[in-house]
Amino acid sequence: MVEAFAVASGKGGTGKTTTTLALGMALADDHDVTVVDADTGMANLLFHAGLADADPTLHDALVDETADVRAATYDRFGMRIVPCGTSLAAFEAADPGRLRDVVADLAADTDVLLLDSPATLGSKAAVLPVVLADRVVVVLQPTVPALSDGLKVQEYALSYGTKVAGTLFNKVHERGTDAVETADRYFEGPTLAEVPDSDAARAARAAGEPLLAHAPDSNAAAAYRRAAARIDVRGGDGDAVADRFRSAVIPDPP
Amino acid sequence: MNVPEGDLRRSRVVADAAAPLEAALDRRLTGYLVLRPADPLVPDDGGGVITVEEGVPVVAYHDGTDTGGPAALASLSGHGPYRAELYAVDAADLADVHEVEALRVPPGAPAEQVADDTELARRARERSPANRSSSDGDDAVEAFLADEERIADIKRRARAEAERRAAEWGFDDAVEPEER
Numbered sequence: 001m002v003e004a005f006a007v008a009s010g011k012g013g014t015g016k017t018t019t020t021l022a023l024g025m026a027l028a029d030d031h032d033v034t035v036v037d038a039d040t041g042m043a044n045l046l047f048h049a050g051l052a053d054a055d056p057t058l059h060d061a062l063v064d065e066t067a068d069v070r071a072a073t074y075d076r077f078g079m080r081i082v083p084c085g086t087s088l089a090a091f092e093a094a095d096p097g098r099l100r101d102v103v104a105d106l107a108a109d110t111d112v113l114l115l116d117s118p119a120t121l122g123s124k125a126a127v128l129p130v131v132l133a134d135r136v137v138v139v140l141q142p143t144v145p146a147l148s149d150g151l152k153v154q155e156y157a158l159s160y161g162t163k164v165a166g167t168l169f170n171k172v173h174e175r176g177t178d179a180v181e182t183a184d185r186y187f188e189g190p191t192l193a194e195v196p197d198s199d200a201a202r203a204a205r206a207a208g209e210p211l212l213a214h215a216p217d218s219n220a221a222a223a224y225r226r227a228a229a230r231i232d233v234r235g236g237d238g239d240a241v242a243d244r245f246r247s248a249v250i251p252d253p254p
Numbered sequence: 255m256n257v258p259e260g261d262l263r264r265s266r267v268v269a270d271a272a273a274p275l276e277a278a279l280d281r282r283l284t285g286y287l288v289l290r291p292a293d294p295l296v297p298d299d300g301g302g303v304i305t306v307e308e309g310v311p312v313v314a315y316h317d318g319t320d321t322g323g324p325a326a327l328a329s330l331s332g333h334g335p336y337r338a339e340l341y342a343v344d345a346a347d348l349a350d351v352h353e354v355e356a357l358r359v360p361p362g363a364p365a366e367q368v369a370d371d372t373e374l375a376r377r378a379r380e381r382s383p384a385n386r387s388s389s390d391g392d393d394a395v396e397a398f399l400a401d402e403e404r405i406a407d408i409k410r411r412a413r414a415e416a417e418r419r420a421a422e423w424g425f426d427d428a429v430e431p432e433e434r
Contacts, residue, residue, distance in 0.1 A: 013372065124423040131425055144331040144398045145370035148408055155412035160425060182399040186409075 001235035004103070004113040005165060006038070006133035006157075009140070010149030012119040015170035016139045017044050018201050020116040021077075021210035022221070023137065026228030028078040031111035036103060037084040038115040038129040041091060045116050046083035049076055050208040057085035061102050062094035069102045077213050080110065096125040100132060104243075112233055121156055130157050134234070135165040138187065142172055142179040154187060164188035168227050171197040193227035195220050255315035255322060257303060257351060260285045260341030267292045267337050271330070272369035274338035279309035279378060285343040289368075291333040301337075302330040304364050305348055310382045311364045312348075313357035322357040324393030327367045328401070331394070332408075359394075361386055367394040 007020040024035045037045035037058060046052055051074055061069040074081050082102075085091075107113055115133060118126035130136055136157040140150045154164055166189035169180050177194060184191050196219050204214035212221050263283070268274060274287050283306050290301030300318015304311050316326035351357065361382035362375030398404070419425070 011370065013370075124419075124425075127419070127423070127425075142395050143370070144328055144367045144394055147395065147398065148332045151405065151408050152412040152415075155409050156416040159413055159416035160420070179395040179399060182396065186399070186405050 002107045002110055002113055003135070003234050004107065004115065004133045005231075006115045006117045006129040006136045006162070007139060008117040008130055008136050008153050008157075009119055009138065009146070010121055010153040011146060014119075014139045014141050014146055015195070015201060016119060017048050017116055018205065018211055019137070019139050019168055019170065019195075019224070020045070020114050021048055021079075022212050022224035023228050023231070024079045024081075024112075024114050025077055025210050025212040026225045027112050027114075027231070027233065031233055032080075032109075033078075033112045033114065034073070034080040034082065034106050034110040035114045035116065036082045036106065038099065038103075039118040040084050040094060040096060040099070040125070041118065043084035043086045043091075045081070046085070047208060048205055048210060049074075049081050049083065051076065051081065051083045052208065054083050054085070057090075058082050058102065059085045059087065059090040059094045062096065062098045063090065065098065069105050073106070077210055080106075082106065096128070099125075099128065103132065111235060121152060127156060127160075130162055131160045133157075133162050135163045137165050137192070137231075138167045139170060140167055140183070141170050142183075147183060151186065158188070165231055166190045166192040166227075168192045169194045170201075171195070173197045190230060192230050193223040195223040195227075255303060255313070255351060255354075255357060257286050257305060258343050258347040260343040262339060263342050264340040265337070267335055270334045270369055271336060271338070272365065272371040272374055274336075274340060275304075275311070275365050275369055275371075275378075276374055278306045278340060279374070279381065282309045283340060283342060284308060284345045284348070285341045286348075288339040288341070289330060289336040292335045292337040293333075296333065299333070300329075302326055302368075304359070305351065307345060307348065307352070308381070310361045310378055310386070311359055312352050313354065314359045314364065315357055321397070322354070323359055324363060324367070325397035326357075327359060327363055327394040328398040331368045331398070363394055 009016045024033045027033050056072045061067045115129040117129040120126045138150050167187045172194040180194050198220045200215040200218040200220050204211040286305040302316040304314045314326040315322045316329040319329040362379040365371045365375035
């Protein structure tokens with residue numbers, strides 16, 4: 001039983017990785033959660049999860065067909081985390097087409113698969129996580145560029161048959177809450193949370209810990225927990241999801 | 255909006271608005287920037303003028319939507335690449351237009367709402383005189399969200415792009431028929 005979510009934003013700097021790990025930790029209270037750094041060209045998740053020295057990584061599983069992704073799977077903070085490495089050579093050798101097989105393998109024994117997706121819609125490999133997921137969590141912040149790109153992500157997802165689990169606003173300051181209410185009518189799914197702008201997320205990143213581990217009592221952590229509680233995990237058929245990943249198109253190398 | 259004719263200091267095509275805003279800030283330019291969409295595939299819906307004093311944005315106007323202030327920034331956002339021109343003008347010649355409250359923008363708003371550059375926005379706010387409002391660009395967000403037609407257009411274009419690329423990328427099987 002598994003449901004795959006792409007956590008996506010269309011642009012960088014919206015707090016997507018912080019969000020992915022926060023939702024992962026909150027959902028891990030009730031589910032088996034696996035978090036995958038699906039942004040294979042811009043490894044980031046490892047720094048947020050204290051895995052900066054992780055070896056092997058997802059890249060190894062994307063290079064070598066015989067490599068078992070389970071070797072690149074780390075139990076941290078109550079979740080399984082599959083980080084990407086920072087080696088450019090490994091990234092260049094990696095075959096993004098293998099991502100669907102790797103994710104299919106992971107889907108076989110988890111409840112919730114969170115794909116931290118690339119912050120762009122510029123290439124086939126970048127869009128693949130949104131195509132493969134059951135639902136997308138659109139990460140926004142109350143600025144014109146973030147809303148504009150978030151709308152694009154939503155339309156891409158809907159075009160490819162991926163539903164919208166909801167939107168999550170990061171870096172909301174006091175006056176931004178009106179904008180969140182107005183934005184709600186242009187997005188499918190509920191507004192999962194408005195996460196206040198705070199130093200806690202920056203401090204957590206600097207400490208190499210997910211926000212919910214670093215500052216569990218912060219307002220931001222509470223907002224992410226509320227967001228996770230609003231996601232009703234639908235636990236589809238694990239084999240069906242695995243099959244879908246396996247039959248998905250193979251992207252060109254970057 | 256009437257701005258006095260200035261001396262052209264720089265003109266180039268840029269991918270986004272960050273470079274000209276940063277150039278104005280670094281040079282402590284007093285004058286104005288003209289930003290006009292330069293994508294030949296996108297219809298010319300007009301451009302914008304942002305005045306700067308010592309490099310810090312003061313007022314904005316968009317001639318395509320005839321809007322001023324934060325609404326002008328919302329109109330300008332997301333239309334790069336731009337033809338960007340920087341003009342120098344005597345501060346005294348900008349005094350009148352800088353008095354028009356409806357055209358005023360917070361110092362960091364052009365960087366944040368048009369160029370999507372929070373670090374540049376922070377620098378502009380830091381550089382701005384103490385008497386300038388440093389509130390963020392929520393009004394630009396409100397103006398953007400009030401423009402239902404524009405949002406419908408963004409959605410329409412994204413759908414068309416996703417469907418076109420599905421064919422290019424071999425995602426055809428994934429494409430759902432239009433439900434709306």
